[in-house]
Amino acid sequence: MKQANCDQADGLRHLMASSPGRLLAVVGSGSGVGVTSVTLNLAAALVQQGKDVLLFDERRTAPPPPLAQRKGRLLLVDAVLDAQGALSPLAAQADSVLVVLQPNAASIKASYACIKKLQYAHALQRVRVLINHATDATQAQRILANLAHTSGRYLALTLEPAGWVRSDPRLLQARRLNLTVVEAFQTSPAAMDFRQIASDLQHWPWRAPSDGALMAPTAAATDDETRPELEIH
16 A cells, blocks of 8 residues: 555556546647547547546546546546646656647647657556547648647657548537537537547557556756757648
8 A cells, every 4th residue: 555655646646557447638739729628528428439538627626536436438638737747646657749830821730849848757658649620631641740740850759640630610510519529519520529539439450458557757848959940820
């Protein structure tokens, strides 16, 4: 049994190691990219596909769900990064980290900075990336390929595309109904995209409990470090 003076990270590591559940940390490359919408819609799509899903929003003050609630379930964490770009102790237990961005120059560059800080903080070997509000598949594929090339070259990190969600007016309509687009408009383009991503993520390789947690934060990347130019189209 863990001693009472163990820090929070050690306690959470022990809990997750003893749980067969899986954890996906969803983070935004910046404010306003729609990370909460992505998390909620992915959860709704997974539930529709028969998965047992638990949500946790780190923006709220409630404590993380206890171990008894997490066993055998997929925990989606709407994660908040600290000032250095590091994950919380809970999110650092993630089997996969998903970075959400939008297809504009500012968000693309911010996503690279976000991935860079995550790699420095946790020695990540793999990060998933999702394009939110994409104009079309060609645009999203070009951005994902460019990010993957840049990250592989400069960060020694594998960046894998998680897919994209098309820009869809039904997203706003669903929000006004206090529903996800997956629930409210099941045949809309965005709903179909979320269901495809949810189906794909079930086949992602997951970290076995014996693999251990992500590394604790060590040194964060600074803003004045040299950053390669990303090709924006």
